[in-house]
Amino acid sequence: SQKIEQNSEALNIQEGKTATLTCNYTNYSPAYLQWYRQDPGRGPVFLLLIRENEKEKRKERLKVTFDTTLKQSLFHITASQPADSATYLCALVSWKLIFGAGTRLAVHP
Amino acid sequence: GAVVSQHPSWVICKSGTSVKIECRSLDFQATTMFWYRQFPKQSLMLMATSNEGSKATYEQGVEKDKFLINHASLTLSTLTVTSAHPEDSSFYICSARPPQGGDETQYFGPGTRLLVL
Numbered sequence: 001s002q003k004i005e006q007n008s009e010a011l012n013i014q015e016g017k018t019a020t021l022t023c024n025y026t027n028y029s030p031a032y033l034q035w036y037r038q039d040p041g042r043g044p045v046f047l048l049l050i051r052e053n054e055k056e057k058r059k060e061r062l063k064v065t066f067d068t069t070l071k072q073s074l075f076h077i078t079a080s081q082p083a084d085s086a087t088y089l090c091a092l093v094s095w096k097l098i099f100g101a102g103t104r105l106a107v108h109p
Numbered sequence: 110g111a112v113v114s115q116h117p118s119w120v121i122c123k124s125g126t127s128v129k130i131e132c133r134s135l136d137f138q139a140t141t142m143f144w145y146r147q148f149p150k151q152s153l154m155l156m157a158t159s160n161e162g163s164k165a166t167y168e169q170g171v172e173k174d175k176f177l178i179n180h181a182s183l184t185l186s187t188l189t190v191t192s193a194h195p196e197d198s199s200f201y202i203c204s205a206r207p208p209q210g211g212d213e214t215q216y217f218g219p220g221t222r223l224l225v226l
Contacts (some may be wrong), residue, residue, distance in 0.1 A: 032212075033215075035211065041200075042220060043113075043204075043218050043220045044116075044202070053142070089153070093213045095212055096155055096158070097143075097215060100152055101150040
């Protein structure tokens with residue numbers, strides 16, 4: 001069956017450290033993978049897109065990797081700040097978006 | 110640019126009543142709009158895809174007679190939850206795709222929290 005799994009329900013890290021979130025999928029062959037940020041009671045906000053032929057993408061303190069052999073994407077936030085605390089969703093793109101359940105990140109001062 | 114709004118942001122209604130939620134693309138025309146539902150601590154689940162001027166396409170398990178979708182213009186789609194029940198309480202989010210956007214392009218609204226008593 002098709003599945004998208006994001007690691008652990010909540011990730012707690014200290015300010016300044018690098019947060020690493022994982023997205024694993026099975027039985028999909030997405031052309032793209034996206035990462036979104038969602039704050040409580042709000043809609044998702046697009047962060048980054050990575051294509052199947054790209055290994056890595058960066059945007060400011062964010063970095064995404066995409067390994068189609070492992071069927072995994074890693075999302076990194078370097079020099080994390082309390083303002084980065086939110087839920088981060090990965091989404092596979094076929095003809096529609098298929099979302100993971102998200103990982104809640106809490107960055108503590 | 111690429112702003113999508115939803116109205117209302119939250120609504121409380123009695124069981125058995127109908128609730129209409131609006132989704133508007135404010136600064137672009139959206140040929141395709143999507144409606145999602147999200148239960149607490151769960152992922153966004155696509156309910157239906159609507160194309161302007163045609164009938165919506167519903168995902169498996171979503172009752173089209175209960176969740177009425179109207180995409181009457183290139184900037185407005187509405188979702189009506191008919192005869193709402195407590196189990197319909199959820200967070201409803203729409204997204205919109207501009208004509209030049211590919212499968213990966215969707216701009217999300219802020220969501221509408223529905224509570225059915």
